[in-house]
Amino acid sequence: MAEDMLLFWASGSPPCWRVMIALEEKNLQGYKNKHLSYEKNEHKNPDVLQINPRGQIPTFKHGDVVVNESIAACLYLQNPFKSQGTQLMPDSVSQQALVLQRMLEAEALQKKIYDVLFYEYYVPEAERHESLKLWESYLQQMGKGSYLTGKDFSLADVAMFPDLAYLPRFGTLRKERYPRLMEYYEMVKERPSVKASWPPTWREKEKEQDTLKDL
Amino acid sequence: MAEDMLLFWASGSPPCWRVMIALEEKNLQGYKNKHLSYEKNEHKNPDVLQINPRGQIPTFKHGDVVVNESIAACLYLQNPFKSQGTQLMPDSVSQQALVLQRMLEAEALQKKIYDVLFYEYYVPEAERHESLKLWESYLQQMGKGSYLTGKDFSLADVAMFPDLAYLPRFGTLRKERYPRLMEYYEMVKERPSVKASWPPTWREKEKEQDTLKDL
Structure with a gap:
């Protein structure tokens, strides 16, 4: 289901963690992902830079759509998966x-x-x-x-x-x-x-x- | 039309200016507003603090709804005024x-x-x-x-x-x-x-x- 998604993340990074919680709540388990190390400077790896020229994580891709600001990614997921999993944005x-x-x-x-x-x-x-x-x-x-x-x-x-x-x-x-x-x-x-x-x-x-x- | 809106703002503050552009684009002219001076520390005035305990501007109120983070306020306006003025959030x-x-x-x-x-x-x-x-x-x-x-x-x-x-x-x-x-x-x-x-x-x-x- 979430195989057309890719997330680059680091352990304990609040912005990364936000996106991961949102994905779980939306039942989007099984997305491709790569756990990177800040200590090893892996957020500047070429595969990250190719998607996110700022070399920051989270870097998130859904099909051809790239969203790598955590708040933007969390908001983005609410529309295409509105009726799936937890409704994280109320209607009122x-x-x-x-x-x-x-x-x-x-x-x-x-x-x-x-x-x-x-x-x-x-x-x-x-x-x-x-x-x-x-x-x-x-x-x-x-x-x-x-x-x-x-x-x-x-x-x-x-x-x-x-x-x-x-x-x-x-x-x-x-x-x-x-x-x-x-x-x-x-x-x-x-x-x-x-x-x-x-x-x-x-x-x-x-x-x-x-x-x-x-x- | 926008008389049930109130904005506290400062001249040239990018977060305030964002909200003001969004209001104009949505044809919400005529909102109540108060131009405050950072130099005079007016963003810590009691009338601001009453609405926004952090004492920051913009402080924006629409009826009973308070939104004082500029990005949040800009996003908020898109739903209740979706069909009014410029469509600032595309459908796709x-x-x-x-x-x-x-x-x-x-x-x-x-x-x-x-x-x-x-x-x-x-x-x-x-x-x-x-x-x-x-x-x-x-x-x-x-x-x-x-x-x-x-x-x-x-x-x-x-x-x-x-x-x-x-x-x-x-x-x-x-x-x-x-x-x-x-x-x-x-x-x-x-x-x-x-x-x-x-x-x-x-x-x-x-x-x-x-x-x-x-x-």
């Missing part, structure tokens, strides 16, 4: 607005988390808490047991979860401080699409150094 | 893919241009040229007189043009080096939606200091 116009907003907001959050983790860019402690408190409040508003935009799992969750998963992995997300975020994390972690796409390198090594300390 | 699935890809790619380009202009973040000369050459090649592929994704103006152009407009404003974009980009710039600049939303502060002062030198 106001719910669409919320899903789009949280999705793009997750992209901004990802950049911030990445900066802190990998580039030692200084984001003040207070500001880090601000970001997380905001997401905690989004979940609080939706009520217990909900996803980011309501009772249904959506593209907003697809975009956000890989960012969130970095926090318990690289530090401690205190349950007393972020009860809904942690509950949400525990719930989404068990979702088949997330389990199927869980970063293989994370399976080998359960936890990283506590870069983020106690948040 | 493969064209949708291209529009989404370029749109999100423009967001990445914007961050890079901003970093260079305002945060004195060092992006090597060669890398700057690489980015621009890529966009030049996208336009080359589409042929003379085309927009970013083909013969029709689309959300990709809405997202990209405000980024591009910074280049001739803050420096020189050499026509011999980027003939299609400059041709494209001159063409889109004359579009009514772009003229109507042209940054008012740019009208007052025709050109900024040549921060970008000769690109």
Whole structure:
């Protein structure tokens, strides 16, 4: 079914992981894929560059269609596979607005988390808490047991979860401080699409150094 | 018609400008709006924070719907106003893919241009040229007189043009080096939606200091 698809990806890369969750949710298992290593600079391999001149992953191809921005790829899949698997984009116009907003907001959050983790860019402690408190409040508003935009799992969750998963992995997300975020994390972690796409390198090594300390 | 809409914006901010172009293209003139000044820190005003706790602009509201990520807002408008004004998202699935890809790619380009202009973040000369050459090649592929994704103006152009407009404003974009980009710039600049939303502060002062030198 998904044999006309090709994905170049790296383990634990939030943008790659998003696309992989979306593919699972849309029952598009069995796509061709190549697991690349950033450490070995494999995202600059000629077969990647041929499809994506920017030499970035994810690089995703469906037939002749190339989409290699993660948010674009997740959005793209919703139309040709609308009636297949999970409906990740709701029909209601106001719910669409919320899903789009949280999705793009997750992209901004990802950049911030990445900066802190990998580039030692200084984001003040207070500001880090601000970001997380905001997401905690989004979940609080939706009520217990909900996803980011309501009772249904959506593209907003697809975009956000890989960012969130970095926090318990690289530090401690205190349950007393972020009860809904942690509950949400525990719930989404068990979702088949997330389990199927869980970063293989994370399976080998359960936890990283506590870069983020106690948040 | 657009009286149930409210936009907080700043002059020349590419994310704000995107939303303003999209509104014009969708014939949604007459929306309520407030022109804010970054210099005076007005994006942290209580009336902004009430709608957008992150204190960022654009902040956009349509009835009870709040969308304040520029790409999300542009995408959002396509559904409730599908049959009104310019069709900015094509019906064809493969064209949708291209529009989404370029749109999100423009967001990445914007961050890079901003970093260079305002945060004195060092992006090597060669890398700057690489980015621009890529966009030049996208336009080359589409042929003379085309927009970013083909013969029709689309959300990709809405997202990209405000980024591009910074280049001739803050420096020189050499026509011999980027003939299609400059041709494209001159063409889109004359579009009514772009003229109507042209940054008012740019009208007052025709050109900024040549921060970008000769690109």
